[in-house]
Amino acid sequence: MTEINLTVNGRAVRASVDPRLHLADFLREHLRLTGTHLGCEHGVCGTCTIEIDGAPARSCIALAVACDGSSLRTIEGFEDDPLMAELREAFSADHALQCGFCTPGMLIAARDILRRLPEADEPRIRVELAGNLCRCTGYQGIVDAIKRVASQASRPAASRPAGAAVARAGAFVPFAPAVGAAAVSARQAPAEQPAQAGAAPASGWTEIDESFVIARPSAEVWRALDDIALVAACLPGAELTEREGDSIKGRMRVKLGPIAAAFSGAATVDRDERQLVGVVRGAGSDGGTGSRTRGEVEYRLVAAPGDATGVKVTIRYSLQGALAQFSRSNVARDFAARLVAQFAANLNARLDPARREPSPGATAPARLDLGAEIWSWIKEKLLALFGREERRR
Numbered sequence: 001m002t003e004i005n006l007t008v009n010g011r012a013v014r015a016s017v018d019p020r021l022h023l024a025d026f027l028r029e030h031l032r033l034t035g036t037h038l039g040c041e042h043g044v045c046g047t048c049t050i051e052i053d054g055a056p057a058r059s060c061i062a063l064a065v066a067c068d069g070s071s072l073r074t075i076e077g078f079e080d081d082p083l084m085a086e087l088r089e090a091f092s093a094d095h096a097l098q099c100g101f102c103t104p105g106m107l108i109a110a111r112d113i114l115r116r117l118p119e120a121d122e123p124r125i126r127v128e129l130a131g132n133l134c135r136c137t138g139y140q141g142i143v144d145a146i147k148r149v150a151s152q153a154s155r156p157a158a159s160r161p162a163g164a165a166v167a168r169a170g171a172f173v174p175f176a177p178a179v180g181a182a183a184v185s186a187r188q189a190p191a192e193q194p195a196q197a198g199a200a201p202a203s204g205w206t207e208i209d210e211s212f213v214i215a216r217p218s219a220e221v222w223r224a225l226d227d228i229a230l231v232a233a234c235l236p237g238a239e240l241t242e243r244e245g246d247s248i249k250g251r252m253r254v255k256l257g258p259i260a261a262a263f264s265g266a267a268t269v270d271r272d273e274r275q276l277v278g279v280v281r282g283a284g285s286d287g288g289t290g291s292r293t294r295g296e297v298e299y300r301l302v303a304a305p306g307d308a309t310g311v312k313v314t315i316r317y318s319l320q321g322a323l324a325q326f327s328r329s330n331v332a333r334d335f336a337a338r339l340v341a342q343f344a345a346n347l348n349a350r351l352d353p354a355r356r357e358p359s360p361g362a363t364a365p366a367r368l369d370l371g372a373e374i375w376s377w378i379k380e381k382l383l384a385l386f387g388r389e390e391r392r393r
Contacts, residue, residue: 004068008033009077017064024048024059027074035075035104039133046132049105050074056112075104083111086152090145098136106132110146118150208336210313212344216351218301221309222276224351225299228269234346236339246270252284261286263293276301292320313340 001016008031017026024041027033027050036059039047043061050059051073078084087110090096097103106129113120113128120128125146126139134142214221224230228248232240242249252263265284272278281296295317304310315336 002065004065006067006069007071009073015064019063019065021064022060023050023062023064023067023072026064027059027072033074033076037101037104039101044133045102046105046109047102049108049132051077051108056108075108078107078111081111083114083149086149087111087114087145090148091142094141094145094148096137096141096145102132102134102136106134106142110142110149113146114150120150122147206315206317206319208315210315210336210340211310212313212340213304213308213310214344214351215308215348217307218276218303218309220351221311222273222301224347225278226269226271230347230350234343234350236342248282261289261291263291265293294318311344 002019003016006013027036037047039045041060043058048060049056109132229240232238237253239251246269249266254261263284263286267280267282270279277300279298283294285292298314300312302310
């Protein structure tokens with residue numbers, strides 16, 4: 001064993017390692033910095049790219065002992081980096097990631113391009129990216145994201161705040177007469193802790209805004225949303241296990257292809273009856289997949305036509321583990337709209353005074369099948385695409 005001393009993401013690290021241990025394995029297995037992914041393990045694909053002494057390098061073909069005395073920076077070390085924050089936003093806005101496996105290495109390579117060649121045109125960007133392979137995107141979105149950030153960097157500093165990211169938030173969609181949900185925005189924002197209610201999220205958290213209408217007066221809807229057992233019964237995959245005062249415990253069962261998870265967790269509920277605003281904050285984990293989540297749901301009751309009540313919902317969360325890739329996709333925004341619409345339909349059915357017993361559709365499934373929902377979403381998109389092509393003909 002050989003003792004090495006490194007600086008990793010600004011922190012001094014001392015360790016005894018096998019002389020044959022690759023740097024990527026050291027980062028992942030010893031330091032648990034799993035944002036560094038392993039692909040080809042031959043230095044070809046660029047997935048394992050990190051910074052060594054300020055320059056991009058392949059960690060899969062570097063030996064940990066050879067980096068003794070060096071300063072390393074993995075994707076986790078760019079949490080507060082303004083340029084990386086812009087790239088993350090641009091990658092999301094320009095659909096520059098799909099499965100996300102190559103994304104950490106791609107982001108580090110993209111940041112290096114912008115620092116060295118801020119005026120690079122598209123052909124030069126493509127040449128510089130030749131060492132980072134992606135099997136999903138076709139690269140155009142990645143190139144567009146880098147060009148987007150480069151164009152921002154060329155503006156006068158006063159034209160945008162330091163570290164400002166690409167703005168993608170939309171205005172709130174007005175309530176439609178029909179009961180349903182409308183997805184407004186899904187954005188990655190910078191921070192370690194969830195924002196206070198009504199505030200913009202900080203980096204690393206996803207925020208999704210939704211709205212729906214319940215065909216009952218606001219006082220009745222306000223009481224219903226305080227009935228956590230009723231809320232859980234209307235939310236697919238949710239199960240309430242305990243409530244004591246403003247604290248609740250429960251489970252959320254989800255399935256994504258072969259991955260099945262049962263998140264167990266606890267949350268607190270804060271409600272302001274004068275403002276008709278409620279906030280649920282909590283955290284949970286699944287022992288089987290190692291996935292963990294933290295977040296908050298803020299809901300606000302507003303006026304709607306007739307005796308109906310509009311509900312504005314803001315979801316802020318971070319997700320880590322086997323299911324984390326789902327939150328990085330733009331599918332998450334559309335999926336959230338479908339989920340909230342289903343919840344709204346179930347709650348409307350439960351509160352309908354004409355029904356003494358809930359209809360079969362008003363009972364939420366015991367497990368939330370993300371795979372089925374995503375496949376349904378894909379089919380809708382394909383049908384819409386073919387419909388447009390048919391009309392063109």
